[in-house]
Amino acid sequence: MELLEFLSLECPFLIPAARKDPSRAAVLKAFDEAFALKKSEAALPLYPGVTAGDAADWTRSALRDQIEGFFRRQEIKSSLTPAERLEMYRVMVLSRALDDLMKTLFQEKKLAWEGHVSPQKGFRGYGQEAVVGLALRLRRGSEDGDIICPLIRGLPVTLMFTGDPVAVVLSQVGKLGTIFDGRDMHTGNLSKGVLPPTAPLAIGTQTLVGMAYAAKLRKQDRVFLSIMGEGGSSLGEWHEAINLAAVQRLNMVFVIENNHWALGTHCSEQSAVVRFAHKAAGYGMPGITIFGNDPDEVAAAAAWAAERARAGKGPALIELVTYRRAGHAHHDDDRFHGAGSIKGYEVSEEAALWEAADPIALYEQRLKDEGILDAKKLAEVRIPTAKRVAEAAKAAESAPWPAAEGLDERVFAP
Numbered sequence: 001m002e003l004l005e006f007l008s009l010e011c012p013f014l015i016p017a018a019r020k021d022p023s024r025a026a027v028l029k030a031f032d033e034a035f036a037l038k039k040s041e042a043a044l045p046l047y048p049g050v051t052a053g054d055a056a057d058w059t060r061s062a063l064r065d066q067i068e069g070f071f072r073r074q075e076i077k078s079s080l081t082p083a084e085r086l087e088m089y090r091v092m093v094l095s096r097a098l099d100d101l102m103k104t105l106f107q108e109k110k111l112a113w114e115g116h117v118s119p120q121k122g123f124r125g126y127g128q129e130a131v132v133g134l135a136l137r138l139r140r141g142s143e144d145g146d147i148i149c150p151l152i153r154g155l156p157v158t159l160m161f162t163g164d165p166v167a168v169v170l171s172q173v174g175k176l177g178t179i180f181d182g183r184d185m186h187t188g189n190l191s192k193g194v195l196p197p198t199a200p201l202a203i204g205t206q207t208l209v210g211m212a213y214a215a216k217l218r219k220q221d222r223v224f225l226s227i228m229g230e231g232g233s234s235l236g237e238w239h240e241a242i243n244l245a246a247v248q249r250l251n252m253v254f255v256i257e258n259n260h261w262a263l264g265t266h267c268s269e270q271s272a273v274v275r276f277a278h279k280a281a282g283y284g285m286p287g288i289t290i291f292g293n294d295p296d297e298v299a300a301a302a303a304w305a306a307e308r309a310r311a312g313k314g315p316a317l318i319e320l321v322t323y324r325r326a327g328h329a330h331h332d333d334d335r336f337h338g339a340g341s342i343k344g345y346e347v348s349e350e351a352a353l354w355e356a357a358d359p360i361a362l363y364e365q366r367l368k369d370e371g372i373l374d375a376k377k378l379a380e381v382r383i384p385t386a387k388r389v390a391e392a393a394k395a396a397e398s399a400p401w402p403a404a405e406g407l408d409e410r411v412f413a414p
Contacts, residue, residue, distance in 0.1 A: 003027070006070045009275070009289055011063055024071045031067060035060045065286050069304055069316075076137075076307075077300040082372045084136055088295045089367060090381050092129040092360050095156040097389045098165050099124045102172050105396060106330040111173050113401045118173045120330065121185060125153040127325035128259055130359040133298030134225060135160035138306060141192050146223045146306070147211060149195040149204040151257060152186060153324075154227055162192045169392040175399040182402035183410070201228060202237035205254070209241040212250040223306045225253040230276050230319075231262020239283075242315070246283040249314035253305040254280075256317065257292065259324035264335070264345055280317035292320030293359040323354035 003022050007014050017030035035056055042053030102122050105111060111118040125131070135157050139145035150157045155168060170177045171187040179189060180196075188196030195211075198204040205226040212224040228238055233256050245252040256276045260267050273279065280287025290297045298320060305316040327336035338344030367373035 002074070003070070010066045010070075014067075027067060028064070031060075031064065062281070062286065066288070069286060069288065069308075072307075073297075073300040073304045076303045077296050080136075080296060080299060084299075085296070085367060085372060086377065086381075088130075088132045088136060088299065089360075089363055089373065090385070091132045091156055091159050092295065092363065093381055094165065094385050094388065095125060095129050095132070095159055096360060097385050098155060098159075098168060098392065099126055101389050101393055102169065103330055103333075105169075105173065105393070111396065113174075120172055120174075122172060122330035123151075123153040123328070124326045124330070125155050127354060127358065128153065128257065128292070128322045129156045130293045130295040130298050130322070130363070131227070131257060131320065132156040132160050133295040133300075134227070134255060134302040136295075136299040137303040138193075138223060138225065143191050143193075144220075144222070145193050146225065147190070147193045147195055147208065148225045149208045149227065150188075150197055151201065151227045151229060152197045152199075154197065157227065158187060158194055161194045162189055164189075165388050165392045166395045169396045170399055173396050174402070175396065176402055177395065177399045181406075200235060200237065201232040202235040202241065205238050206241045209245045209250065209252060212245065212252050213248060216248065216250055221251075221310060223251045223253060223309050225255065225302065225306070227255040227257055229262060230256055230258040230260070230267050231265065231270055233276055233279060234262075234270060242280075242285075242317070243283050245315045246285050249312065251309040252315035253302060253309060254285075254315055254317040255302075256319045257322060258319055259292075259322050260350065261324045261328070263328045264332075266347070275319060277317055277319035285315050285317055287317040287319065289319040289321060292322035293354075293357050293362065295359065295363055322359075323350065323357075325351070325354060 003018055004015060007018055011031070013034060014027060014030055018027055020026070037053055037056055042051060042056070044052040046052060046055055102120065103124065106120045106122050109117045131154065135148065138148070140161050148157060148161060158168065159165065167178045167189070168187050171180055172185050174182040174185065176182055178187065180187070184196065186196045186198070188194040195204060195208060198207070205228060208224045208226045215222045215224070232238060242254055258267065258276050262270055275289050277287035277289040288301060290301050292298060301318045305318060309315060327333040334344070336344050336346050338346070364373065
């Protein structure tokens, strides 16, 4: 079934053959037969220096890479251990609990400096927690390991690298105790492999590509993973960055987290493409589209892309199809969902579909069905999570505010 789903996206002409024999060998055999050209046909000139055979080879090579990639991702998915899958589930639960805490702090408006309430803009990843899979098999948490640049609502991936919920909350409320010391709510820590997200968002992608280029020159075996929203994939800086990465065959993994909304603009109103993964073809790299609410699929896709990058095959693009189930930020929730008699801009039909596809609920049920998660293990996740969130809430209340005297520190002239 998964093979047919994949072929419906990438190679529909192979579906009849796959129905008869879904094995890797049979599918690839049918694929090669579909591209067979007679010698006279292959020699037909298209333009100076290029024949019909050359053109067919370009397409054959790109599609074969896609098919081989599918079977490799299936192998990776089968290799995920119970411990790895429980780790993803644990971080998904923690991420949502922290999001709920930060929304509560925003609504209470109790945290204030000399009467000025902390703005706590708050970009929730509610409904997008399966993004944790991107980090699972990267080399995490060290200064010389792999590096990610998450999105502004990329809390799940950040936690996979740093494991530090307190830093997230302190950054959000603007207090001392993090490397930013109240200066930026976008959290990160390069010593643990997290480049903080930026605004404009594509600047983070450009920075990461520059770091990947430096790593190539230094012959470092590191992978750099950039996450961008479908809206941000329209930015010119993003296209410039992925073009350079493709030409230089850098150890980059590009992710488009398609949550259907760029602030208040629906994806159908800001891009004509149906699949954002198709943007990869314009830069000579493979692009795949997967269900972004399935952490196992996400983990396999990221591991495959990192693996091929380390092997010198250059970058790949992964589109995660998911849904933003909250407003752009805390202050936008009422405008998104609606309040009172005022209708929000949320699409109700989409909202119902994606609520039924909640990543935590789906994954929890799968782990229970497979005997990986039982009542005891569930308690081992929920109880420590509640404790860590309570500690983060306490830290947000007790941590000191930045002193006004330090306002001009770490400010540099352009």
